[in-house]
Amino acid sequence: MPVPHDIAAETELWNTFADSAFEAEAEPAFCWTQYAGHGPGPELLGSPESVLEIGCGTGRALAHLARQGVKATGVDLSPRMVQLAGERWAPLGVRIERAEVLDWLATDTAKYDAVYSIFGAAWFTDPSRLFPLVRQRLVPGGVFVFSQPPAIPGAYGPQGMYKGGFAGKAMFTYRYSYKPAVWQRHLLRAGFTATEARMVEAPTAGHIGTLISRANA
Secondary structure: OOOOOOOHHHHHHHHHHHHHHHOOOOOEEEEEOHHHHOHHHHHHHHHOOOOEOOOOOOOOHHHHHOOOOOOOOEEEHHHHHHHHHHHHHHHHOEEEEEEOOOHHHHHHHEEEEEEEEEEEHHHHHHHHEEEHHHOOOOOEEEEEEEEOOOOOOOEEEEEEEEEOOOOOOOEEEEEEEOOOOHHHHHHHHOOEEEEEEEEEOOOOOOOOOEEEEEEEE
């Protein structure tokens, strides 16, 4: 059974996150992992002329790609984050739209060379609904890449997550966690090929690593 996402409540959650996460002075940067300067870079996207980031957050990765001449579009649920990131990176030609990702992908008519998510919408959206829509937005041979923390052993599928600990207003969302092989099966069911899901170990032994998945349309 699908979990009952409350989009209005999740929007409030991500608006709250926006004010704590956005730094107006931050420079463009692209990193798949949660450790600055660690792991692979945008080369996993190939050499795209156009990209779509789903759940783009601060927009720093889009800004990095835009500086390389890539046509960069982002989608985020938080009106506050879209305002902050949109104003910050508009001079670089970055376009950021406010939308729920499933609605956006279902109605968008553009095609992209690459779609990606860095701890973004691919972590917080049911892959059985998301992945087929992503594939429809890719050009033939386009790539879909996403990164997120790995599943906690024994805790798979949709997992509830509170924002800000266990005190105060109950703001929560759901994230989706699976073993790498299960992520690959989700991608294959959606029609992707050349699927890969692998772990990038943390720079410090025993710390949380990063799951990175990549597939071709």
